[in-house]
Amino acid sequence: MGDPRRGRIAGLRVVIAWPETGYAPLPKTPGSLRARIAGFVGVLLIAGGTGAVIAAVSGQEHAPQPTLSAAGATGPSAGRGLSVPRSPPVSIDIPAIDVNSKLLHLGVSPDGTIQVPSLNATPGEAAWYKYSATPGQIGVSVIEGHVDTYRGPAVFFRLGGLRPGDLVEVTLADGITAAFRVTGVREYLKSKFPAKTIYGATRYAALRLITCGGVFDYATGHYLSSTVVFASLTSSHRDDRSQSGL
Secondary structure (H helix, E strand, C coil), X not given: CCCXXXXXXXXXXEECCCCCCCCCCCCCCCCCHHHHHHHHHHHHHHCCXXXXXXXXXXXXCCXXXXXXXXXXXXXXXXXXXXXXXXXXXXXXXXXXXXXXXXXXXXXECCCCXXXXXXXXXXXXXXXXXXXXXXXXXXXXXXXXXXXXXXXXXXXXXXXXHCCCCCEEEEEECCCEEEEEEEEEEEEEEHHHCCHXXXXXXXXXXXXXXXXXXXXXXXXXXXXXXXXXXXXXXXXXXXXXXXXXXX
8 A cells, every 4th residue: 555644545535644744745736625635634633632641641521422322324314405605614603512612714734734723822712624615515514623732621622422413503704604413423543534434525515523532542642533523504594793704
């Protein structure tokens, strides 16, 4: 397979890890969503992991992990034909786990690294991966956040506690709020991350919420797994208080 850090799953370029540098390869084609989504896999291997040492060692509350009963489905439960126009997301609300966060828009840094929220400045904010679909568009929209930091829980600390049927609302810059329902919550080893299942093309408006989870490896300072929430668009409404262009 050549370089063991890179491979392909059903045409999707999968980045398993970059232990030497932490760098993701730049997309070969600027307009290629698949290449950028594949590069984003590398974020998941480091997001939330490096900030967890003190929180883990100090015996603080452990983040909830997905249960077998919450595994649910990776596809839509309803609303397969629903969609909303493309518009950048402004904020995310997840009432079941008390998340209310502005959304950063992150992509690829000039030096080739995948951008992630700052552990020091913005651990309480989630980030939309700007090379994925906007929430509510047909296709996969990706939002990620840290699970914890040096100071304790971060924005997606309780993500693994979601259950099928829970509500996720994403407010867009055009004033529309896209409402999603969770269909499944699963945990995957990062060494066996199913990129096609999570990032593969869909014919419905899909949302993926991702953070680190599972066992914390004290030797490397990283979590060994990722927690992934699958959700699909079920409705939308306009919030007149939102301002276009935020």
